[in-house]
Amino acid sequence: MNRREFMMNTAFLAAMPTVAAAQQAATANKPPVPPDDNPLRYPVKPLAIKTSRELTVAVVGAGSRGNVYPAYGKKFPGTMKVVAVADINPYRRDRMGDQWGIPAERRFNDYRDLLKAGENGKLADILLVTLPDHLHYDAAMKGMDQGYDMLVEKPMAQTEKECRDLLAKQRETGRIVGLGHVLRYAPYYVAMKSAIDRGLIGEIMSIQHTELVDKIHTSHSYVRGNWRNSKIATPMILSKCCHDLDIIRWFIGKRCTHASAEGEQRYFIAKNRPEGAPARCTDGCPHEKNCPYSSIRIYVKNRSWTAPLDPPPNATEEQMMEKLRASPYCRCVFACDNDQPEQYAAALRFENGVSVAFSYEALSPVGQRRTRVIGTKGMLEGGGIGFRFTELATGKYWDWNMKVQDVPGYELSGHGGGDLRLMRDFLVAVDTRDPSALTSTLEASIESHLIGFACEESRLTGRKVAVRV
Numbered sequence: 001m002n003r004r005e006f007m008m009n010t011a012f013l014a015a016m017p018t019v020a021a022a023q024q025a026a027t028a029n030k031p032p033v034p035p036d037d038n039p040l041r042y043p044v045k046p047l048a049i050k051t052s053r054e055l056t057v058a059v060v061g062a063g064s065r066g067n068v069y070p071a072y073g074k075k076f077p078g079t080m081k082v083v084a085v086a087d088i089n090p091y092r093r094d095r096m097g098d099q100w101g102i103p104a105e106r107r108f109n110d111y112r113d114l115l116k117a118g119e120n121g122k123l124a125d126i127l128l129v130t131l132p133d134h135l136h137y138d139a140a141m142k143g144m145d146q147g148y149d150m151l152v153e154k155p156m157a158q159t160e161k162e163c164r165d166l167l168a169k170q171r172e173t174g175r176i177v178g179l180g181h182v183l184r185y186a187p188y189y190v191a192m193k194s195a196i197d198r199g200l201i202g203e204i205m206s207i208q209h210t211e212l213v214d215k216i217h218t219s220h221s222y223v224r225g226n227w228r229n230s231k232i233a234t235p236m237i238l239s240k241c242c243h244d245l246d247i248i249r250w251f252i253g254k255r256c257t258h259a260s261a262e263g264e265q266r267y268f269i270a271k272n273r274p275e276g277a278p279a280r281c282t283d284g285c286p287h288e289k290n291c292p293y294s295s296i297r298i299y300v301k302n303r304s305w306t307a308p309l310d311p312p313p314n315a316t317e318e319q320m321m322e323k324l325r326a327s328p329y330c331r332c333v334f335a336c337d338n339d340q341p342e343q344y345a346a347a348l349r350f351e352n353g354v355s356v357a358f359s360y361e362a363l364s365p366v367g368q369r370r371t372r373v374i375g376t377k378g379m380l381e382g383g384g385i386g387f388r389f390t391e392l393a394t395g396k397y398w399d400w401n402m403k404v405q406d407v408p409g410y411e412l413s414g415h416g417g418g419d420l421r422l423m424r425d426f427l428v429a430v431d432t433r434d435p436s437a438l439t440s441t442l443e444a445s446i447e448s449h450l451i452g453f454a455c456e457e458s459r460l461t462g463r464k465v466a467v468r469v
């Protein structure tokens, strides 16, 4: 979450008096202390662990996510280290290789080379699959056959059949396989789940959950970037929203039986390309000044979202322009090969009668997830950082709110602390051979993917679709 999004989130929460007080305490660098009668506990696990030995990791895909999880080993030395890497991008391959002192013979180009090299014995205890969506399946199937325990980024695969194959392979091989559903590990969601499980709101009646994606994030990832096209990556409901579906399924703890969904690609399409706009912003667009999606402003002037350009440190404006021109990110947002809808509205029905209204919005001024869980005894309502529990009978309310980044160890852990918490729990699972240390195994998370496929089928056919669990 960037600073602007954080400010918007806190503005939303500042409307709640006790939350504002809690935030004041947080800014003073002291985690807020709940009043004695606050039934919302602070189940924030310490991030640090001690493993019985230093676990070794082979990373396939040393891009953004491939660097997120190994950061745990740098923060808590002795727990894990990266000993092999594969990336078709030589800059990223060597960046990781140099960072971890990996010898040349363990730096591979394609992930298949790394997996072949391990044929007579694995190269490491753990395989970290942080490749693009369309390669997860192949890498994970092969990796399990070779005896790797692994952490696979979400979405696990591109089709329903592939997801089922992965689960079958995991059961056959008995490997420990964690999935990158990092929100399950973020203290905010852990605290909400704990409130639900302790019965504070009674039985869940319904959930309303909205994911707002900042418009620049949308343009970067879902119009110009890696997830722009459902056939190249996965449909939006999986590539972006499998996190949301997963949280919803996890909260309810029952099967989803039916899904119906609406949503269209209506804005980032050729029809809306302004008169005279060239196919690339870098070719002298007359609308550059007023276009919020000017790639020159985003990447060169503001230097935001620059990771996929691999800019050299302290790059000059000319160097950035050169990088931009050579990348797909210079394209006019109305002249891309994208097919993802800009809004998604899904209605889900669960076997216990709970109904869920889920929506996704791509043209938001902020990035935020908003959740309301209504139960027979009370309601939980939150905006991603803090949430409020209101008791139905008395109208009394209590707030859970903490800046997780202020909790020692959690500094720099993305997704509300979930990124490194997942790595922590995954290492515990591998070290102790106990997959129950994880909440997001293939077994636990496959259903949210199946809900996503049902939503997409419904969106495309206009029919209500049964979730085939």
Ligand SMILES: NC(=O)c1ccc[n+]([C@@H]2O[C@H](COP(=O)([O-])OP(=O)(O)OC[C@H]3O[C@@H](n4cnc5c(N)ncnc54)[C@H](O)[C@@H]3O)[C@@H](O)[C@H]2O)c1
Residues within 6 Å of the ligand: 060, 061, 062, 063, 064, 065, 066, 086, 087, 088, 089, 092, 109, 110, 111, 112, 130, 131, 132, 133, 135, 153, 154, 155, 180, 181, 182, 226, 239, 415
């Ligand atoms: N859990 C989350 O919240 C979260 C957030 C963002 C992305 N993701 C998922 O993580 C995955 C990776 O995303 P990212 O943002 O790190 O992307 P990225 O493009 O930064 O990283 C992917 C890397 O894979 C490399 N690669 C591509 N083909 C390869 C091959 N054949 N062999 C070896 N390396 C290859 C690329 O060069 C790149 O460096 C995606 O599936 C994405 O959906 C998850």
